[in-house]
Amino acid sequence: MKDNTTAKEQILKKIRKALLEKRENPYPNLEESQLYKKNTDELEVLFAEQLTAISGNFIFCEDGIDFFENMLQLADKFKWRKIYCWEPELQQFLSKYEFPFYQTDKDFEQAEVGITLCEALIARNGSVMVTNQGAAGRRLSIFPHHHIVIARTSQLVLDLKDAFLLLKNKYGNQIPSMISNITGPSRTADIEKTLVLGAHGPKELFVFLIDDFS
Numbered sequence: 001m002k003d004n005t006t007a008k009e010q011i012l013k014k015i016r017k018a019l020l021e022k023r024e025n026p027y028p029n030l031e032e033s034q035l036y037k038k039n040t041d042e043l044e045v046l047f048a049e050q051l052t053a054i055s056g057n058f059i060f061c062e063d064g065i066d067f068f069e070n071m072l073q074l075a076d077k078f079k080w081r082k083i084y085c086w087e088p089e090l091q092q093f094l095s096k097y098e099f100p101f102y103q104t105d106k107d108f109e110q111a112e113v114g115i116t117l118c119e120a121l122i123a124r125n126g127s128v129m130v131t132n133q134g135a136a137g138r139r140l141s142i143f144p145h146h147h148i149v150i151a152r153t154s155q156l157v158l159d160l161k162d163a164f165l166l167l168k169n170k171y172g173n174q175i176p177s178m179i180s181n182i183t184g185p186s187r188t189a190d191i192e193k194t195l196v197l198g199a200h201g202p203k204e205l206f207v208f209l210i211d212d213f214s
Contacts, residue, residue: 036124036159043123043156044209050126054184056205067150067210068097074206078146084108085115087135090150105139114140114202115148119170119179120163121156121207127183128207129163131176138178147182147202153211 005013039046048058061067074080085091085101094101094115101115102108116136120129128149132138141147157163160181167175186201 039124039158043158044153046158047121047123047126047156047207047209050123051184051205051207052126054126055187056126056184056207059206059208061208061210063211064093064097067208068099070208071099071148078112078204080112080146082107082110082144083113083115084111084140084144086137086140087117090115090117093150108139108143111144113146113148114144115150116141118149118151118155120166121151121209122158122160122163122181123156124159125183127160127181128205129167129179129181131167131180132178133171133176141182142201145202146204146206149182149205149207151207151209153209156209 041049044060048060051058059070061070075083083101084105085094086103086105091101091103102111114136116130117134118128118130119133121127122129128151130141130149141149155166157166167179182205185203185205188200
């Protein structure tokens with residue numbers, strides 16, 4: 001008897017049959033196996049090394065005074081005038097030391113610096129995890145030529161899975177709709193394979209790790 005089934009139906013039939021067959025897992029311990037070598041360095045050291053390797057800038061500060069001394073040096077070096085900060089916690093922190101900044105998006109097209117918080121610092125690859133949950137939204141970490149991230153030492157984790165655990169503990173089932181990892185300044189090599197920084201976002205990334213954020 002001639003088989004009138006189409007090629008598509010035959011393929012689907014084979015797939016259904018394969019799904020019904022029970023087979024042993026060829027890699028039963030895959031999830032438990034380590035992808036990376038065991039880390040023996042301090043997380044601060046590992047993060048700093050990885051961030052620096054991808055053209056980022058890492059600055060450790062013991063307290064707020066140490067932070068503002070470094071900020072004043074950077075502002076003088078780069079001649080910053082248009083510095084934006086939209087997160088209330090950071091605004092209070094900057095105002096305490098009388099550091100000038102823009103609290104709204106007035107003249108935002110002229111923004112030179114965006115100062116934001118973050119969700120986590122991932123030491124393994126020097127990445128900064130951000131979400132759209134904070135008042136900084138999506139624009140402040142993307143549009144200005146210089147992006148400054150302020151993080152606490154408690155936000156420093158080893159791997160991406162640890163960062164997601166921080167998110168889960170913080171937000172529960174209300175996970176932010178946008179989660180992004182910033183790995184160094186924006187870059188592209190589309191044109192003649194020449195690396196260009198700042199093509200699609202900030203050309204400078206500064207990560208301040210503050211031990212005593214007060």
